[in-house]
Amino acid sequence: MPELPEAEAVMQRLRRQGIGSTIAEMHVERPKIVAPQTIDEVSARVHGATITGARRRGKQVLIGLSNGFTIRVHLGMTGDLYVVADHRLRAHTVRAWARFSDGRALVFDDPRVLGHLHVHDARELEQAIEHLGVEPLSRRFTPELVGQLAAASKQPIKLFLMDQTRIAGLGNIYAAESLWHAAIHPARIAGKLRTQRLARLRTAIVGVLTDAIQSAFAAYMRPGRFREGEAFAAQVYGRDGEPCRRCGRKIRRMEQGGRSTYYCPGCQN
DNA sequence: AGTCACCTGATT
DNA sequence: AATCAGGTGACT
Numbered sequence: 050m051p052e053l054p055e056a057e058a059v060m061q062r063l064r065r066q067g068i069g070s071t072i073a074e075m076h077v078e079r080p081k082i083v084a085p086q087t088i089d090e091v092s093a094r095v096h097g098a099t100i101t102g103a104r105r106r107g108k109q110v111l112i113g114l115s116n117g118f119t120i121r122v123h124l125g126m127t128g129d130l131y132v133v134a135d136h137r138l139r140a141h142t143v144r145a146w147a148r149f150s151d152g153r154a155l156v157f158d159d160p161r162v163l164g165h166l167h168v169h170d171a172r173e174l175e176q177a178i179e180h181l182g183v184e185p186l187s188r189r190f191t192p193e194l195v196g197q198l199a200a201a202s203k204q205p206i207k208l209f210l211m212d213q214t215r216i217a218g219l220g221n222i223y224a225a226e227s228l229w230h231a232a233i234h235p236a237r238i239a240g241k242l243r244t245q246r247l248a249r250l251r252t253a254i255v256g257v258l259t260d261a262i263q264s265a266f267a268a269y270m271r272p273g274r275f276r277e278g279e280a281f282a283a284q285v286y287g288r289d290g291e292p293c294r295r296c297g298r299k300i301r302r303m304e305q306g307g308r309s310t311y312y313c314p315g316c317q318n
Numbered sequence: 319a320g321t322c323a324c325c326t327g328a329t330t
Numbered sequence: 331a332a333t334c335a336g337g338t339g340a341c342t
């Protein structure tokens with residue numbers, strides 16, 4: 050699930066459910082999740098600490114602790130982070146969990162084991178996230194900056210959008226959706242796009258992410274009760290062969306960087 | 319700059 | 331049984 054909007058929803062939910070809770074005990078089922086740190090190291094760093102806050106950087110969730118350490122979770126492709134009433138009821142795909150002193154537990158559920166969980170002091174944290182590019186929902190994300198970043202790139206625009214070192218948080222779905230909204234073909238070279246079109250793309254990104262966050266909240270805040278119509282309404286993603294909602298042409302699927310890209314051959318050019 | 323391996327689960 | 335998956339990083 051997790052691109053920026055899903056990470057945001059996970060983070061907000063954690064703020065509600067986890068702040069003030071004290072970690073009594075940490076368990077890691079898969080060492081790979083915490084590598085290159087060790088299970089012992091991670092456990093020792095969170096033991097006895099209270100959760101003081103949560104924030105997000107790109108697709109990553111950062112959990113602040115009372116002892117100065119920060120838990121950094123990258124949700125990977127299938128990760129989810131949530132609080133359960135009792136760790137013994139956890140799903141079999143839970144790869145790590147922190148039992149709270151009140152009996153509840155924060156679990157890192159990641160079926161595909163492509164996510165990561167690390168615990169850092171301030172210096173390490175800074176190092177771990179310094180490579181990330183601009184937050185697309187921040188004031189720094191101006192048309193001028195997008196223009197600068199794109200001008201320096203020879204990549205296809207879709208891959209450019211997914212490059213976390215330039216803009217942090219877009220993945221396969223929302224990159225494709227943003228390009229549809231801006232009516233830009235995913236294979237266009239970023240550095241060749243005109244200022245006007247990049248400005249349109251910037252606006253599309255902000256709009257798509259904002260909408261997706263709303264949908265993600267609806268889906269994540271109410272565990273178990275998912276209502277039809279609350280899911281993000283994709284215009285192109287996964288709609289191969291279906292009609293474009295703008296021009297009616299059939300949405301097509303192509304491959305870029307080994308991933309599926311969906312676009313409308315009629316109005317994205 | 320582009321391909322592939324990393325893992326497992328859900329779906330065809 | 332085979333294919334596909336919303337992400338990275340390590341490799342040509």
